[in-house]
Amino acid sequence: MNAIVTEQPLLKVANLGRTFDVSAPFLQRLATGAPRRSVKAVDGVSFAIRPGTTFSLVGESGCGKSTVARLVAGLERPTVGAVEIRKDSGERVRLQMVFQDPVGSLNPRWRIGQSIAEPMARKLGRIERRKRIGELLVTVGLAPSDADKYPHEFSGGQRQRISIARALAAEAELLLLDEPTSALDVSVQAQVLNLLKDLQQKLGLTYLFISHNLSVVRFLTDRIGVMYLGRLVEEGPGEIILENPQHPYTRLLLETVPDLEAPKRDRAPLGGDIPSPLNPPSGCTFHPRCPLAMDVCKKERPELRHSAAGANVACHAIQD
Amino acid sequence: AGLAISAAEAKTLRFAESQEISSMDPHAAREDFTLSLIGNVYEGLVRWNKELKIEPALAESWETLSDTQWRFHLRKGVEFHNGNPFTADDVIFSYERAGSPGSPFAGLLEPIAGIAKVDDHTIDITLKRKYALLLNDFAGWYILDKEFQESIGAQKPLDLSTNTGGAMITQGIGTGPFKVASREPDVKTVFVANEKWWDKREHNIDEIVYTPIANNATRVAALLSGEVDFIRNAPPQDVARVEGTPGMQIMRAPHLRNIFYGMDQQSKTLPGLDSNPLADVRVRKAIYQAIDIDGIKRSIMRDNSRPSAIMMAPQLPFYDASLDVRFPFDIEASKALLKEAGYADGFTLPMDCPAGSFINDEQICQATVGMLAKVGIKAQLTMHPPVQFDTELPAGKYSFYMLGWAGLPTLDAYNIISATFHTPTGDLGAWNPKGYSNARVDELIPQIGTEYDTEKRQEMISEVMKLHRDEVGKIMLHQQFLTWGMSDKVHAIVPADEYTRFWYYTMD
């Protein structure tokens, strides 16, 4: 949908992995002989985002979506793999992040003007800075005079707008949006989604968008990556994934989403809970819940392969 | 029924005091309190009587064979509490035990060259040199039963590094009027009357229960509430309360202890000054005359003190009342003296006092600070816990300090002047660090120690006392009073040396 799709990707993530050590303290391990335990929060994730487009990560709680965002933001170091953020010119790409929790994402003791000013270029003068803050607030639909207020004087939606203003203040080209609307009411969610879309069109921003809500993803995204227990199980253009899902997990997701349009579907929700990431199932981690599971699924981990439908799928049961 | 009657008739004296008996071993410690209390269990060859005169105890009589040779005739028919007879062997054993290296009594017995047994009840003592105070010293040296000591493995005084003689902490066998019945250190010690005591029993006490109570207020409260019959040292401030309580009384007596300020008179400079004003007798006298000793007596001691001018209580032999005249309290004279000495504007004076060693020591020192301020001397008072004070003072760390001296257990001026008047050299003048120094005094002191002739001794002691007074070697304050609080059922004697000689006590 954007004119510049042929460009080099702005963000490229290759075989990204992050393992967290969640072992008991050293002495305790020593005493009990307990082994070290670790969680593979992100395991071999690869994708790329072209400038001016949106890439969405979807998946259920704990599947590693936020960790990917934090790795990209540089808040965590990858255990393996690399994050490449580069423009053609080789210049550094400025990135910012918008978080899920509207309460925690702004320092409650700072006036919001201060918060917005924090990532601004240091060299800016006081007056210039104020002017810019005012402009940014207007851009996200607030008033310049709001700069002197404290976060608690704003509603959740307004606070997300302020976070977006802060991201824009850094003149970021890449925004990492970690469930920016899941804590909001639908009417307010619509406002924020519209704003995000407007900004992308106006400023040519690139988004890494994280959500567990497929409808929201559909509204905003160009490409989608579906994650399950730290791994990307399906990846491809939004339309293809949503309309013709290949991976059984993607299908399950789509099936269980309650839908206004087609209520009272006779859904057969899958039994079982998401396994603990501490000891994930062997082979394909989805096999215990998978209707298509075969013997090979228990032993071998499927690689992401291009499927006939046009997306990349990691499933033994899908032939290409 | 018989039990009830005897219980009703049995006289129990419940006694409390701030300290604790450190051990039942009379050769292991030399502090006055312990010696005072276990002096009811053990006896020496001689003892002090009610009037603080030496009288025969385990020795019936003695004579000098020469200047350095004494013969003692031991009392016959005396039994230890365990029934063993008392003989010359016990005396020799006790001499060897108390005089052994490491024993606190080694110094006391140092003048003795040896003891020879003549027969079971006669011994000869050879001195290294002429020594005037042998009997005084013997009153504080108690005799133990050789056989018993050997049976419990306590042939040597308690030794902390090897813990030999540990058995003596809770038990002891002597010849005295009371026996140790039971003892829990820090909690309770019970003595019972020795029915087989050799002496005529004047007392009617059957049992003494001793409890240490360190906190002054609690101790007085225990007396007032009737839980104890007798406390030594009712603090002056509580005297009126005790006297005002029906059934209670206070028995007063002057104590041998004199309180004074000692001074650094040797250093060239005092801390914080570029001179040593205290080296100047005029300054010492100025300080002396700035102190309102009668004010202290009235307000702080509540009349339980006697201002004194010489460091010797009237109760001691060789006391010379004509010398005991203070320089008057006179602020103007004091200022004039300071001006004369070149300190018209006063000076700052570091001052160090023990907290809790003497009666109301803290208050007296504070009051002194105020009094000195009136003549321009800014005293900077530091209070020290006694343990630290007693370590730092002999080490010469203080410039102006409070101290008290009684002359115990010798009860003679020699003890006082050798420790606090003599220029510090070796064992002499140990408690006079950097202090008073006078060649004539130093010359007289050893002579006083060896002179048998009482007239000559009196002359020499008076001379030393006068010199020291006139040169203001110390700033004398007062003689403390003993204020013993007790139920009026108790009839006690209050000797100036503060010893509790229970064999003179009776109870209604």
Add this chain to the structure above:
Amino acid sequence: MSQLVLRLKAFGNSELAWRFRNSPPVIFAAVALIALVFCAAAASLIAPHNPFDPATLNIMDARLPPAWIDGGSSTYLLGTDEQGRDILSTIFYGMRVSILVGIAAVAFSMTIGVALGLIAGYLGGWVDTVIMRLGDIQLSFPTIMIAFFIDGVAKIVMPIGMREEMRFYVVILAIGVADWVQFARTVRAATMIERRKDYVAAARISEVGNVRILLAHILPNTIGPVLVLATLGLGVAILTEAILSFLGLGMPPSQPSLGTLIRAGNDLLLSGEWWISLFPGAALVLLVLAVNIVGDWLRDVLNPRLR
């Protein structure tokens, strides 16, 4: 200026102010506290006598009872002590020392505790382990034992002339050292929560340095419970000083605190001169009670979990 007025007004309308206006005991305690602190702070101006100018003391005036009792003198409203010092004035001066010791001790433990808590909470890992283990060990020794220890060391280390002057600092150290753990634990817990919050991540993405994040972002957000702790700690510190005084480890008679006064008076409890110990005792209890009531109220009001 008008900003200030506005903010004051806003404060006047705030929940806090409203709750305050509606709790008479707290108002009473706050007024008492202000009055006591004022008397203490202005002791040298308002006290009728200067009890610590030795030159003005007269031992003849010693042990006078309060003015309304026979033998009392109107110059000495609450009577005099054994040195002839005015009890009312010694209470003012003593309160000043008590409050100063209390505040300084709390400030000391707060500074150490907050700093260590921030570092432990933010850095985590072995730094955290070491600091918190240290805290555990520290907690194995009750305040009094620590005070004994510090006191003992100070007595030996310091030259004789300085001991008395330095006492103030030694007492502060003795009380202060014992209390840092509480602050550290509180701040550490708060820091661990705050550092995971998204605004910290946002700051890190914006390449704000660690020190600035700690001081400008995290510290202000942990300070609420710290202040409550500090207020309550003040009461405890003043009491601890009194207890140390009772055991002979507190302030010396030359700079007496309320505790020192009570200890001196304690010996006179049975003597009939009750005013010498009772009035300082009452002042101490009143002071600590007022501090505690205010602190307690602050904790209830500021505790988000109780809303």
Add this chain to the structure above:
Amino acid sequence: MTGLAFDPGAAAQAAAVLDVHNLRIEFPLRQRSLVAVDDVSFSIGQGEILGVVGESGAGKSLTGSALIGLLQPPGRISGGTVHLSGQRIDDLPQAEQRKLRGRHIGAIFQDPLTSLDPLFTVGRQLTETIRAHHPGNAETARAKALQLLREVGIADPENRFSQYPHQFSGGMRQRIVIALALAGEPELIIADEPTTALDVSVQAQIIGLLKRLAATRGTAIMLVTHDMGVIAETADRVAVMYAGRVVEIGPVDEVIHRPRHPYTAGLMGSIPSLNRKADRLAQIDGSMPRLGSWPEGCAFNPRCPKAGDRCRSELPRLADAGGTSAACFIHQGGTTL
């Protein structure tokens, strides 16, 4: 029990299990008193599921708490009536209200992680609830508890019986919460956002369970949520709340597809669709005013695209709007949107 599905239409006509009339909830604060819920009326029939939707702070949970008599003081019911199976319950004394709880009205709260006491086994919590309502010995209570666990779909109930809440996953815990709510065999269950904290796949399981219970047991369910999708899936009728009032109530199909109130309409428009990619979402500007600063007249008027003068001064009451009831003047003349 036949296992046959209940006919909701018929049930609504029969005596309503719950009948709320003009309910008003107040918070007496400082000087003034805040009215958080006002003029709320609705009824739920046997086996019927009434969905209650609305933005955060609209008063959904308060209404639910008021019905089970668990309003947090100083909040109180200050007007209106509540009838349960024909009996008035809002004015009952505390002790009587307590007897209703669990026995006649069950409740399920949002967070299954915090609804169970962590220190007691699941079995203990179940049996204590059962025995609070039904006389019987420990044996029968245990049997009943196992039966309940089985009913809510817990596998291996015998083993699970003696486990502690932390040993269960979120979805299972919510099942246990439901079992506890059912323990007294109540006629009505108030489910306050029972699925919000759960993952979508688990969410679907819980919704299925609730629907099955309504159908097989005939329990009336008030399902509070702000997820329209869940409502569409589950509810028979739906009440839309805005600023403490019900602005529209009617059969779920009507409300979703043919909303009569401008707020409902805006709400529906702002939900992105899974099936169609929209360029822009229809959004309602602004946000719901906070409690205590509700505007004069219709509370929605500052955000309403169709607001007129009357809306700014006068409060519209719920009235028939053809198909649903809506509180909007547009329908007072009968015109649809």
Add this chain to the structure above:
Amino acid sequence: MISLLATRLTSVILVMLVVSALSFSIFNFLGDPVNNILGVNATLAQREELRVALGLDQSTFVQFWRFVERAVVGDFGISYRNRQPVVDLILARLPATLELVMCATVIALAMGIPMGVYTALKPRGLLSRSLQFGSLLGISMPQFLIGMLLILVFSVELRWLSAFGRGEVVTLGWWTTGLLTTSGIKALIMPTITLAVFQVSMIMRLVRGEMLEVVRTDFVKFARARGLSDRAVYLTHALRNSLLPVITITGLQIGSLIAFAIVVEAVFQWPGMGMLILQAIEFADFPVMAAYLAFVGFSFVTINLVVDLIYLAVDPRLRAK
């Protein structure tokens, strides 16, 4: 379980190391016992001799090493003051202090918990308010003041209770108890009250605070929604959860009670460890001081361990792993 013991064990070792270093510095810092042992009349030579005998003349390091060596096998030497093995001394005083501390703790819990529950559930009643004020007063009064006032009233004026000591004690093995005699119990009353006042207030306030928070939690709300009786809701569910932190604090408090016992024992001449340490400090009785410190550190660690074990028993979440 084992891991818990292991963590605790390391902290024991850590604490003990620190303690021995601390105690040892005390050895070196707190002054010289020689004067106290020998009295003022001892000669310089005798002082020196005793110093050598006690090892006080040796280098700090050598002294420290000797100390640690012996401390490891529980030999803290011989008290300079009581001239008894320190360990015997501590064991002899232990029952008195423990009895006092335990009685105070029992009173604190028996009164503090119900008072806390009551004030949390009925915060506005007159009784509640009085209790709360009382508890504030309780934490605002220094113990020695309470003790002295009690003595003044009940011993001196009314002559009901004993102002000092433990009264008659009964010996049971190495333990001595005053709980079996009338005079023992009478003697125990005032010190226990003095020591407990602060604790009662603490526990009450703690329970109240926890209760207030727990009562607001979802599971209490849900328990009420299930139709449980108020008794079951508050006294079973709410109280049990409120008591978890109380366990920790009570553990910590028992430790500090041992310390505060110093003050109470000093006022009432209670022959326990507090008196022992006070006298030891007065006397520069290093071995006792060191052993006391070690004992306090050790009991803290032990109490912590017990607290952990209780937690383990009470909180199933901890038992999981």
